[in-house]
Amino acid sequence: MRITHHPDDSTLLAHAAGRLNRAARVVLATHLASCPQCRETVRLCEAIGGALLEALPPTPMAADSLAHALARLELPAVKPVNAPHPWMLAEGLPCPPSLRDFTPGRWRAMLPGISRIQLLPPNAGEGSLYLLRIAPGKRMPKHGHTARELTCVLAGAYCDGLGEFGPGDLSEADAAHDHQPVSAPGGDCICLIASDAKLRFEGRVARLLQPLAGV
Amino acid sequence: MNGFVYQPEYALAGYAPPRAPLRRRGVTRPPGGAEFARLVQAVAAARDRSAFARLYEHFAPRVKSYLLRLGAGAGQAEELAQEALLSVWAKAAYFDPEKASVATWVFTIARNLHIDARRRERTPGGMAAGLEVMLEEAAPAQDAADMLLMALEQQERLRSAVLTLPADQAEVVRLCFFQDKPHAEIERELGIPLGTVKSRLRLALARLRRLLDAQI
Numbered sequence: 115m116r117i118t119h120h121p122d123d124s125t126l127l128a129h130a131a132g133r134l135n136r137a138a139r140v141v142l143a144t145h146l147a148s149c150p151q152c153r154e155t156v157r158l159c160e161a162i163g164g165a166l167l168e169a170l171p172p173t174p175m176a177a178d179s180l181a182h183a184l185a186r187l188e189l190p191a192v193k194p195v196n197a198p199h200p201w202m203l204a205e206g207l208p209c210p211p212s213l214r215d216f217t218p219g220r221w222r223a224m225l226p227g228i229s230r231i232q233l234l235p236p237n238a239g240e241g242s243l244y245l246l247r248i249a250p251g252k253r254m255p256k257h258g259h260t261a262r263e264l265t266c267v268l269a270g271a272y273c274d275g276l277g278e279f280g281p282g283d284l285s286e287a288d289a290a291h292d293h294q295p296v297s298a299p300g301g302d303c304i305c306l307i308a309s310d311a312k313l314r315f316e317g318r319v320a321r322l323l324q325p326l327a328g329v
Numbered sequence: 330m331n332g333f334v335y336q337p338e339y340a341l342a343g344y345a346p347p348r349a350p351l352r353r354r355g356v357t358r359p360p361g362g363a364e365f366a367r368l369v370q371a372v373a374a375a376r377d378r379s380a381f382a383r384l385y386e387h388f389a390p391r392v393k394s395y396l397l398r399l400g401a402g403a404g405q406a407e408e409l410a411q412e413a414l415l416s417v418w419a420k421a422a423y424f425d426p427e428k429a430s431v432a433t434w435v436f437t438i439a440r441n442l443h444i445d446a447r448r449r450e451r452t453p454g455g456m457a458a459g460l461e462v463m464l465e466e467a468a469p470a471q472d473a474a475d476m477l478l479m480a481l482e483q484q485e486r487l488r489s490a491v492l493t494l495p496a497d498q499a500e501v502v503r504l505c506f507f508q509d510k511p512h513a514e515i516e517r518e519l520g521i522p523l524g525t526v527k528s529r530l531r532l533a534l535a536r537l538r539r540l541l542d543a544q545i
């Protein structure tokens with residue numbers, strides 16, 4: 115896997131600080147699993163967190179806190195839950211580890227050649243998270259973003275004004291960024307997307323798509 | 330790894346006082362970091378309860394401060410701080426002093442606990458985010474004393490560099506780590522920083538990276 119598109123440093127720092135919502139965390143974890151370079155940046159950011167923690171003025175714990183903790187050391191350790199098995203995104207394509215604890219969904223058609231699986235609903239306060247599957251050589255309706263979006267490619271590839279995105283690549287789009295992705299020929303392009311608001315489609319057909327998007 | 334005494338006055342001071350560097354084989358040794366790493370290793374190897382108590386007394390009150398800054402109530406901060414240190418006991422064998430300082434490791438544990446707690450509040454009965462744990466829990470590397478010294482040295486330099494960032498960069502970095510409430514400048518729904526905040530964070534990271542590269 116050759117990764118050429120990475121998240122912004124500031125996004126990785128926000129991730130390391132634990133301030134991203136769940137949808138964004140899952141998309142970043144998917145990229146990080148195959149990107150040693152960004153894992154290194156996250157490690158640096160976590161070291162910043164460690165340095166800041168170390169420098170914080172301590173707040174006294176309750177007087178009997180240590181005694182309680184020592185008593186709890188006697189308790190048998192809780193066995194970690196085994197990771198659930200991967201489910202299949204498509205034939206021959208198991209989901210990445212970052213998606214294992216999601217309930218497998220069914221692909222729902224949006225337009226001919228475009229379908230999606232919603233993993234986190236848009237209104238639960240953790241961001242909208244969904245999978246998008248685009249048939250090869252398909253031009254997506256031109257759309258802009260009223261807010262921001264993180265996309266990680268899981269299979270296949272697509273092109274837009276920012277370049278070509280293949281497996282593992284991560285794209286950050288914001289409100290200022292309109293694009294019209296085209297999927298590469300060969301196989302379906304499957305992307306994992308975290309979004310914080312509705313997409314804004316342009317054009318008549320695209321506007322018909324808007325209510326279907328429900329993003 | 331002997332010859333260093335635990336320094337409770339430093340542990341309780343709440344800031345890092347200037348210390349005379351200790352030199353061994355040409356490498357400056359940071360007593361704080363090396364000592365904490367040794368304590369964690371004692372917990373892992375010998376289930377050493379007094380080593381655990383020392384880690385607890387140093388880190389639990391700082392984790393509590395961290396959680397209070399993130400908006401946790403006093404009771405929850407106390408409870409999660411204890412959980413974090415119990416995780417130190419449970420996971421001590423996974424700690425790798427070449428990859429992270431003890432403070433950094435404790436930070437990631439506390440951060441993940443806070444993420445889980447926030448998530449449970451939103452979805453009662455929801456499972457813990459076990460698969461989201463971002464710090465790899467690799468088995469400890471072979472004991473290579475020189476590598477370890479270099480790692481400790483680098484961690485110490487990074488620590489002091491973080492504390493001496495230019496004021497405008499330090500401010501946004503702190504805000505990013507310690508302010509959980511949505512902040513107009515720093516985020517919208519996804520939590521990703523915007524505009525000038527972004528560029529200041531980038532500058533801070535570039536500065537720290539340059540510093541680390543210069544040390545190699």
Ligand SMILES: [Zn+2]
Pocket residue numbers: 117119120121145149151152153
């Ligand atoms: Zn990357």
